[in-house]
Amino acid sequence: MNLKRVSTAVMALCLGAGMAFAAGEPQAERQALMKKIGGSMGELGAIAKGQKPYDAATVKTAVSTISASAKDFPNHFPAGSETGMDTAASPAIWQNMADFKAKAMKLSTDADTVLASMPTDQASVGQALQTLGADCGTCHQAYRLKR
Amino acid sequence: MASITAKLALAGAIVVVAGAAVAYGLTRPQPYPAEHWAGLAAPDLANGETLFWAGGCVSCHAQKDAKGEEQKVLSGGRALPTAFGTFHVPNISPDPKAGIGAWTLAEFGNAMTRGVGPEGEHLYPSFPYSSYARMTPKDVNDLFGYLKTLPASPNVASPHDLSFPFNLRVTLGGWKLLFFSAEPRVALNAPSEIVKRGQYLVEGPGHCGECHTPRNALGGLQTDQWLAGGPNPEGEGRIPDITPGSQTIGSWSEGDIANYLETGFTPDFDSAGGSMVEVQQNLSHLPKSDLAAIAAYLKAVPAR
Structure with a gap:
């Protein structure tokens, strides 16, 4: 009985740890961060296109999310995470890690610059979007396999 | 007997020569006749610039990661590694020696639309002339006029470094025979x-x-x-x-x-x-x- 209980507990522990491990896979972590950045770009895009009215709080949240996510993003490319889980990461990342980190940091600092002089209307949100979008393109050009 | 052998040999030689002549006829470089490029008006430079961007010239012919005005210096030199070997992109800036400054419109046009270089040689299809073949003489003239307004560069690009038999330009005649076409790629039903x-x-x-x-x-x-x-x-x-x-x-x-x-x-x-x-x-x-x-x-x- 005792042995059975122990083994059940061990199994539960293993299972729990296994689940936590799956959610913590670097590929999943970095994909989630990209989704957050993409979602925030979408919020800004809706305002820039005039589909949603300008709203200072929405803009601030979106740009802050982009800054924080971009800063954290390059921390999720450890050795061994080059492939798997549908990753679109290019092998070039691991050959040029310093440049890759610099490009992610540029998005973060550009987002901080936008926050420092907050866009006040549709047009200035559009300008901010162009700046941040150029950073997306520059990094995706070098380091993302998906076109 | 000897005479039959000689006759057979002669017949064989005739077949080989005739075959080679037909093969040469089918695969020789075929530029347009001179009148194709004659009688065009002064180039429309604005249209030439549109074609310059549509054609993506800078993506191969400018230096890698060139930004802003640097993109307009088409100095060549970039290496394109492929399964056939490494292509080195030529200089197409208006420099008369290193670039295409001394080319005539017909030379430029035949390179763009027929894949034939100024010496009458086949060009490699890494230069996408099998697409540019569809361009009108007017558009080629406008683009050529626009390219001449860009800065000249004295950079001399390396020759291509290709493996046998791809290093023989004569083989490109066969490639063109198989794959070169200036016809529409798809038939569209009553397109607007x-x-x-x-x-x-x-x-x-x-x-x-x-x-x-x-x-x-x-x-x-x-x-x-x-x-x-x-x-x-x-x-x-x-x-x-x-x-x-x-x-x-x-x-x-x-x-x-x-x-x-x-x-x-x-x-x-x-x-x-x-x-x-x-x-x-x-x-x-x-x-x-x-x-x-x-x-x-x-x-x-x-x-x-």
Whole structure:
């Protein structure tokens, strides 16, 4: 009985740890961060296109999310995470890690610059979007396999 | 007996010579006659610039990562590693020695639309003349006029470094016989003027099919899979299907496609990636009406 209980507990522990491990896979972590950045770009895009009215709080949240996510993003490319889980990461990342980190940091600092002089209307949100979008393109050009 | 052997040998020799003559006739470089390039008006430089961006000249002929005005120095020199060897991109700046400053319109036009160099030699199809072949003489003249306004560079590019037998330009005659065509890539049912403009841009100067259409083992386009995507010829990853059957952009509207080409943003604000980033930046210089035409054409081609 005792042995059975122990083994059940061990199994539960293993299972729990296994689940936590799956959610913590670097590929999943970095994909989630990209989704957050993409979602925030979408919020800004809706305002820039005039589909949603300008709203200072929405803009601030979106740009802050982009800054924080971009800063954290390059921390999720450890050795061994080059492939798997549908990753679109290019092998070039691991050959040029310093440049890759610099490009992610540029998005973060550009987002901080936008926050420092907050866009006040549709047009200035559009300008901010162009700046941040150029950073997306520059990094995706070098380091993302998906076109 | 000896005389029969001699006759047979003679007959054999005649067949070989005749065969070689036919093969040469079919595969020799075939520039347009001089009158094809005669009688054109002074070049329209604004149209020439549009074609310069549509053709994406800078993506190969300018220095890698060139920005702003540096993009207009078409000094060549970039290396393009392929399965056939390494191509070194030539200098097409107006420098009369290192570039194409001393070329005539006919020389430039035959390179662009017939894949024939100024010495009458076959050019390698890494230069996408099998797309540019669709360009009108007027557009070629306008582009040539525009290129002459750009800065000259004295950079002398290395010769190509290709493996046998691809290093023999004579083999390109056979390649052209098999794969070169100036005909439309797809038959469209009663296309509108805007779709026709899109067809011209995509199949001609834009040379979209050179990457977005899969190739066979000899490097010829599989035209029955027009724009259906395939393995990336330049390395890892895949080039997406851009027909209406595409899993990535099939659901996009014409407006979404035109907006992507202008801004680099997908409808859900993802960005372009890989070599498409440069292509998109080049295309962003086109008039919006041309981007709308490209979008209309991409919606009109057969779904794959």
